[in-house]
Amino acid sequence: xxxxxxxxxxLLPLLAACLLLLVGDRRHRSQATLxxxxxxxxxxxxxxxxxQAMGGTGPSAxxxxxxxxxxxxxxxxxxxxxxxxxxxxxxxxxxxMAQLFSLARWDKAGAHFHVLLQIQVMGVNGAFLTGDLFxxxxxxxxxxxxxxxxxLHGSGPxxxxxxxxxxxxxLVASSLFLVGASMIYGVTGTLNFAxxxxxxxxxxxxxxxxxxxxxxxxxxxxxxKAAMWPLNAWLVPAYSSASAPAGAVFALLTKVGVYVLLRLxxxxxxxxxxxxxxxxxxxxxxxxxxxxxxxxxGMLASQRPARLAGFAVIVSSGxxxxxxxxxxxxxxxxxxxxxxxSTFAVSAFFLIAELMERSRLSExxxxxxxxxxxxxxxxxxxxxxxxxxxxxxxxxxALIGRPIPAATALLGLAFIACTLLVAGLPPLSGFxxxxxxxxxxxxDTGTVAWTLLTLVVLSGLFALxxxxxxxxxxxxxxxxxxxxxxxxxxxxxxxxxxxxCGIYTVRAETVMAYTRSxxxxxxxxxxxxxxxxxxxxxxxxxxxxxxxxxxxxxAAP
Amino acid sequence: xxxxxxxxxGALTTCGVWLLLRPRTYQVIMGLSxxxxxxxxxxxxxxxxxxxxxxxxxxxxPVTLQFNADPMPQALVLTAIVIGFAMTALFLVLLxxxxxxxxxxxxxxxxxxx
Numbered sequence: 001x002x003x004x005x006x007x008x009x010x011l012l013p014l015l016a017a018c019l020l021l022l023v024g025d026r027r028h029r030s031q032a033t034l035x036x037x038x039x040x041x042x043x044x045x046x047x048x049x050x051x052q053a054m055g056g057t058g059p060s061a062x063x064x065x066x067x068x069x070x071x072x073x074x075x076x077x078x079x080x081x082x083x084x085x086x087x088x089x090x091x092x093x094x095x096x097m098a099q100l101f102s103l104a105r106w107d108k109a110g111a112h113f114h115v116l117l118q119i120q121v122m123g124v125n126g127a128f129l130t131g132d133l134f135x136x137x138x139x140x141x142x143x144x145x146x147x148x149x150x151x152l153h154g155s156g157p158x159x160x161x162x163x164x165x166x167x168x169x170x171l172v173a174s175s176l177f178l179v180g181a182s183m184i185y186g187v188t189g190t191l192n193f194a195x196x197x198x199x200x201x202x203x204x205x206x207x208x209x210x211x212x213x214x215x216x217x218x219x220x221x222x223x224x225k226a227a228m229w230p231l232n233a234w235l236v237p238a239y240s241s242a243s244a245p246a247g248a249v250f251a252l253l254t255k256v257g258v259y260v261l262l263r264l265x266x267x268x269x270x271x272x273x274x275x276x277x278x279x280x281x282x283x284x285x286x287x288x289x290x291x292x293x294x295x296x297x298g299m300l301a302s303q304r305p306a307r308l309a310g311f312a313v314i315v316s317s318g319x320x321x322x323x324x325x326x327x328x329x330x331x332x333x334x335x336x337x338x339x340x341x342s343t344f345a346v347s348a349f350f351l352i353a354e355l356m357e358r359s360r361l362s363e364x365x366x367x368x369x370x371x372x373x374x375x376x377x378x379x380x381x382x383x384x385x386x387x388x389x390x391x392x393x394x395x396x397x398a399l400i401g402r403p404i405p406a407a408t409a410l411l412g413l414a415f416i417a418c419t420l421l422v423a424g425l426p427p428l429s430g431f432x433x434x435x436x437x438x439x440x441x442x443x444d445t446g447t448v449a450w451t452l453l454t455l456v457v458l459s460g461l462f463a464l465x466x467x468x469x470x471x472x473x474x475x476x477x478x479x480x481x482x483x484x485x486x487x488x489x490x491x492x493x494x495x496x497x498x499x500x501c502g503i504y505t506v507r508a509e510t511v512m513a514y515t516r517s518x519x520x521x522x523x524x525x526x527x528x529x530x531x532x533x534x535x536x537x538x539x540x541x542x543x544x545x546x547x548x549x550x551x552x553x554x555a556a557p
Numbered sequence: 558x559x560x561x562x563x564x565x566x567g568a569l570t571t572c573g574v575w576l577l578l579r580p581r582t583y584q585v586i587m588g589l590s591x592x593x594x595x596x597x598x599x600x601x602x603x604x605x606x607x608x609x610x611x612x613x614x615x616x617x618x619p620v621t622l623q624f625n626a627d628p629m630p631q632a633l634v635l636t637a638i639v640i641g642f643a644m645t646a647l648f649l650v651l652l653x654x655x656x657x658x659x660x661x662x663x664x665x666x667x668x669x670x671x
Contacts, residue, residue, distance in 0.1 A: 134629075134636075157659065161665070167651060172577065174644075178600055179599055
């Protein structure tokens with residue numbers, strides 16, 4: 001059983017989605033229960049896999065599964081290492097929280113929400129586990145197909161418009177993916193990550209430019225997914241018009257792009273890769289810094305909470321891309337600490353943003369997508385009308401304000417926590433993550449390190465300014481406005497995500513030990529290659545002959 | 558044959574990209590289709606072009622690419638065709654929804670300024 005654990009993150013959501021389709025869209029309650037149970041089980045499996053990856057040392061830190069029972073370069077291979085185990089857990093947590101949030105009402109806003117969410121989880125999990133480019137393409141497409149559905153969930157003009165752009169851009173990116181992958185196959189004759197890592201150093205000199213061109217074309221597909229500037233113009237309109245639970249899940253999707261770039265750049269262009277060593281890292285570095293600057297300015301320029309959350313996604317992935325491009329183990333370890341916390345924070349922020357925006361709209365209108373052109377807070381600007389008895393300054397006598405309703409207070413607290421996390425202020429884990437990265441950067445006195453350091457600090461400052469401005473207008477401006485109505489199912493996931501970041505802060509040392517050994521394994525890819533290429537298929541009646549092994553004993557009649 | 562295929566791929570891709578950048582949704586979907594045809598042919602050509610090679614293994618013949626067609630690009634093309642087909646269908650639905658919401662077929666939902 002334990003050896004088959006590796007395939008469960010892919011199979012379980014797929015089976016759950018099939019079952020949910022059979023249950024049908026009319027029976028909401030059983031659908032929600034079933035979907036929730038599947039996501040809980042998925043989280044459990046992810047945690048077991050994390051424990052397995054954490055416990056192993058040397059070659060046993062890698063879990064390799066051969067679904068077709070053929071050895072590595074010929075058959076499909078699923079690979080688990082510390083990085084993918086960590087990403088699986090992050091994905092499982094975010095998906096579960098998004099599902100919990102959707103139970104309040106979003107899952108009824110359109111057809112098949114739970115099915116789409118399961119397929120989304122399957123695509124993301126598969127992309128983290130797969131060990132070859134072909135299946136990476138397949139899982140990318142599964143993930144994208146589900147994300148198209150989730151983006152359009154709830155319908156409305158701005159969702160359709162943003163969806164049209166999103167689908168077009170991703171279809172073009174998929175075409176580039178195919179071109180890159182097939183060129184790599186044409187040059188090297190293999191699509192397996194580990195096999196490629198072994199073959200790239202041996203390539204003939206005249207084939208190398210072709211390989212580099214292929215990798216560059218391939219990288220454009222991942223960079224569009226990871227939202228690198230200037231390939232990220234689609235992101236903010238799409239993510240900010242998506243429904244809140246969908247937005248929370250989408251915060252994961254950019255991380256898939258970053259994950260693939262980190263995995264492939266460390267595996268293929270390691271220092272052992274001859275002339276290809278470090279290929280493209282300068283592009284990642286400068287592109288990442290451009291993305292960071294773009295995201296920080298974008299945060300400063302936007303007023304609607306959902307748009308702010310969209311730009312927060314860009315800031316987070318810009319930081320990660322720049323660090324991947326820098327390729328310094330100590331900085332990358334800090335970035336891997338930063339990755340889960342920024343994902344949780346941005347997901348929680350998408351959820352909070354919806355609650356904030358909703359309180360000014362009627363129940364039916366808030367289900368429709370907001371028009372993305374109107375990027376302002378309608379409740380806090382020109383049309384706002386002050387109460388007659390509002391205290392504006394100390395000279396007025398009546399200082400008794402309106403009591404803050406509990407829901408507003410809770411939402412405000414969650415918003416402050418998110419602000420601290422996104423901007424990277426103490427005492428929460430956003431701060432720890434940034435300090436880890438910055439202190440590692442400080443050991444280097446080069447111009448590049450200083451530029452990156454300045455950008456990271458400045459982006460935090462910009463995020464703080466932008467978020468506190470919106471927060472003050474929403475929570476403090478005295479406006480005649482109904483207090484937000486919170487349901488337990490809506491507030492619970494936000495609180496859990498923030499709480500998780502709290503625990504994450506306290507356990508920073510354990511997590512850092514984990515990410516340090518992750519990075520150590522990433523930058524010495526020989527272990528990965530050995531583990532994958534050394535995996536032997538299990539002897540069965542049909543292939544025992546080929547493997548030169550005795551056939552397995554038939555079961556006693 | 559190589560020249561023919563290269564010209565075909567180039568022409569399909571060029572037309573695809575040009576149509577993709579047009580303002581009407583119908584042109585965009587045609588562009589995407591042409592682009593995916595170009596890409597599929599490209600993938601096919603990456604498995605080496607050959608005539609009269611066995612697509613499946615034949616008893617008594619050595620199993621090398623000298624005697625057999627490369628199955629890998631074919632599998633990749635097949636997957637790409639299936640996925641591309643489904644995505645085109647989805648795009649058509651979106652196109653119709655967009656037309657319903659905005660009453661025109663401009664990709665940004667804005668009619669001509671006349």
